[in-house]
Amino acid sequence: MNETLKRALSGAVYIILLIASIRYSTDSFFLLFGVFLLIAVYEFCLLVNLNVIFPFILATALYSLAYQYHLDRTYDQILLFIALLSTVRCIFFLFDDNKVDFNIFQKYFYLVGYIVLPFIFITKIPFGIKGYNPKIIISIFILIWTNDTFAYIVGKSIGKNKLFEKISPKKTIEGFLGGVVFTIIASLLISEYYIDGAHSVWVNIAIIAAIFGTVGDLVESKFKRVAGVKDSGAIMPGHGGVLDRLDSIIFVAPIVFLLYQILYYVS
Numbered sequence: 001m002n003e004t005l006k007r008a009l010s011g012a013v014y015i016i017l018l019i020a021s022i023r024y025s026t027d028s029f030f031l032l033f034g035v036f037l038l039i040a041v042y043e044f045c046l047l048v049n050l051n052v053i054f055p056f057i058l059a060t061a062l063y064s065l066a067y068q069y070h071l072d073r074t075y076d077q078i079l080l081f082i083a084l085l086s087t088v089r090c091i092f093f094l095f096d097d098n099k100v101d102f103n104i105f106q107k108y109f110y111l112v113g114y115i116v117l118p119f120i121f122i123t124k125i126p127f128g129i130k131g132y133n134p135k136i137i138i139s140i141f142i143l144i145w146t147n148d149t150f151a152y153i154v155g156k157s158i159g160k161n162k163l164f165e166k167i168s169p170k171k172t173i174e175g176f177l178g179g180v181v182f183t184i185i186a187s188l189l190i191s192e193y194y195i196d197g198a199h200s201v202w203v204n205i206a207i208i209a210a211i212f213g214t215v216g217d218l219v220e221s222k223f224k225r226v227a228g229v230k231d232s233g234a235i236m237p238g239h240g241g242v243l244d245r246l247d248s249i250i251f252v253a254p255i256v257f258l259l260y261q262i263l264y265y266v267s
Contacts, residue, residue, distance in 0.1 A: 014245065018141065022126075022134045029134070030067055030123055037063055037119040039242040040250075043232040044115050047223050048107045055108075059116045066120040076124065079117050080261065083254040086113020090219045090251075094167070100226045114219075118250035121257045135195040139202070140256065143209040144248045146186040147179040151214070154178025163214075167221050171214075180210040201263065208255045209248075216251025220244070 021032040041059045045052045066079075086109065093100070102110075126137045155175020163171040187206030191199050220243055224232060231240030243250075 019138060022138055026132050029126070029132075029137075033119055033123055034060075034063055036242050036246065037116065039235060040115055040119070040246065041111065043241045043243045044111060044223075047227040047229070047232060048102050048110070050107045050111070055111055058112070062112070062116050063120060066123060076257075077261070079120060080254060080257055083113050083117040083121065084258065086110065086117070087251070087254060090114055091215065094215070094219050094222050115250065118253045121253040122249060125253060125256055125260070133195075139190045139195055140205065140209060140252070141249065142190065143183050143186055143206050144213050144252065147183040147210045147213050148217075148248070150182035151175040151179030154182075164218055167218050167225060171218075176210075176214055179214070180207065183207075183210040201259075204259060205256055208259065209252050212252045212255050213248035216248045219251065220247035 017032070021028040037059055038056060041055050042052055044050075045055055065075075089109070122137065125140065126133050128136070151171070152175065155170070155172040155178065159172030159174040161173040162169065163173050163176050183206045184203055187202040188199055191197050191202040195202075220232065224230065232243035235241055
């Protein structure tokens, strides 16, 4: 089987499994992302050379608590604060040209803030005043996929200026801007024809998905570069590991949840 066909089939299975699990029930949704979380923890531990036993226990405990208390606002805000601290630290890490040598505290800080908590926020995002709405998280995935697709197409077609060459040589400024524009267009179509919601809210989510999704991809590339590997794993033929597939959404999720909190208090 050639590489293109393998990649296409693997991607199709991933998308079908993802959407089916999200739409079927809250239990299947939590179960799928619980499995994704444990695989991502394993991949991350390999990247930073961390024994996986305690991280597995920690991730399972935090994820289980989130499943039980997914509507506890105080608990959510504490987790969000930690996740946002990690987001800021990841951005500094991305631009740090010094030789990286993680100590044990830094490894666990990134494990919790960069890996575990974003998965928890992914499972919190579809819950609103009216309960579970799978269209919300599916729409965010569509925006991220739109950004990835059109950033590649535009960059391949007219891209000349590198975005962040030392981390991702193929990304261009033109591709990045093209991704932002087409993601905003997709958000308008989603809010008009797929899901009830103000256009302005979904445009804001689109901007977050495009900008922070790109940053998330770069951050994961930086972790891989430091580890000296091409992919975070090999569970998805032609696509790499779970982190390779979810690097954008795990960076986007805390920011979208922050937007939720702002909209809640403003309204």
